[in-house]
Amino acid sequence: MATIQSAAEITPLLDRIKGQKIAALQVLGxxxxxSLSPSPEALAGEVVTATDIVERIISINTASHIISFDLQRTGRVVLLEAAEPYRLAVGAVRPTVRLVMNDGSGLDLTEPAKTKRITVTIAARPK
Known part of the structure; x- marks a missing residue:
């Protein structure tokens, strides 16, 4: 069984996306x-203003939205130096969530089990 990532291990990965524009958020689980509104497509072009992790819940903030990822027990965050939108391929391991940034980097949220438990919630910031 894989070891569970701590907040201290995840924080530097989140720090890498601060100040960057989101190219795409793919929820593949x-x-x-x-949440259905706003949609993941609404995040394209938004700049990440802040990130946080409390226990196993990640928050990514933009000027207009708050994105929350609950990693549950076994979810992991993987930094991608070169990321592009996920395309189904034979033998490829599918992440539960892929966040692609405009600079070509990104993050995958993955789980070892077949049952996908990572959850994603997108909320509009109150005006």
Whole structure:
């Protein structure tokens, strides 16, 4: 069984995306997206203003939205130096969530089990 990532291990990965523009947020786990409006597509072009992790819940803030990822027990964050939108390929391991940044980097949120438990919630910031 894989070791669980601590907040101290995840924080430097989140720090890498601060100040960057989001190119795409892909929620690939069939039951992972817990909000329908705004959609993940609404995040394209938004700049990440802040990130935080409390226990196993990651928050990514932009001027207009708050994105929350609950890693549950076994979710992991993987830094991608070269990321592009996920495309189904034979033998490829599918992440539950992929966040692609405009500079070509990104983050995958992955889980070792077949049952996908990472959840994603997108909320508009109050005006």
């Amino acid at each position: 069939i039951n992972s997206l817990k």
